[in-house]
Amino acid sequence: MLRPFLRAKIHRAQVTRSELHYVGSITVDAELLAAADMLPLEEVEVYNITRGTRFSTYCIPGKPGSGEIGINGAAAHLAHVGDLVIICAYCFLDREELPHHRARVVLVDEGNRVGQVLLKTPFDEPA
Template identity: 35%
Template sequence: MFRILLKSKIHRAMCTMADVEYEGSIEIPSDLMDAAGIIGGEKVLVTSATAGGRLETYAQPGEPGTGKIIMNGGAAHVIKAGERITIMAFALSQEPVEAKKIVCNDKNEIIRKGK
């Protein structure tokens, strides 16, 4: 039996910008994507601890080291700048998956890595 399991998590990140005019996706600095094991174009679930919004989109690599996490397109109506978010990616597997997890501070710097 295949199961859908958490494989990547960026926890307590800060949405720094929301751009309704962009065609879609969430832009995440590539250093954070690498640390969490998320690749460009990968489907992600984004949740807001601030307002409770949830949405699915795809990850787009942004400039590393900037800390800029940008909600683009219609998703910018659901999750806005200044909201505390969690970004998750999942895998279809028959075996247990050890998720790569990172925790960020207000500047989207990694403060902890874990499993």
């Protein structure tokens, strides 16, 4: 049986742009996408820490090193400039794949740049 597991996460990024009249998606600094191993057009879930909202969309790469986190299209109603968000991608795994699974967690600094990359497993001890 396949079950959904966290594959990648960009943690506590700050929204730098929110543009309602744009063809949907979330624009993410290409360096953050690379650190998280997220690909352009990959589906992601976005959790807004500031407002408590959440939505699904897909990634498009922003200028490398820009720190850009842009909320585009209808999702702009759910996240505004200055909001803190978590961006997650998931994968489906069966039990046999779990010992080899490592989720990438990218902690960002105040400028939306890579601060630290953690590798998490389903077997990690609780924090």
